[in-house]
Amino acid sequence: MTDFYDRAQEREQRIRDEALARQAAASRAQGPSLTHCDDCGDEIPPLRREKVPGCTRCVPCQSAREQLRR
Structure with a gap:
């Protein structure tokens, strides 16, 4: 059973992963x-x-x- 803190931690990790992916894509030379x-x-x-x-x-x-x- 998940509780409030587990869901908040999962959401925080997802937001962090998305931000890192955006940064990596922006820093690559085109x-x-x-x-x-x-x-x-x-x-x-x-x-x-x-x-x-x-x-x-x-x-x-x-x-x-x-x-x-x-």
């Missing part, structure tokens, strides 16, 4: 990937461009950027 990195100019490998739509940086430059954000 459109085609670049062939060369915006930061260093090195070529972005074709496999990466296929797997990560909308990528604009090579792996080392993206990793460095993510480290700076932390």
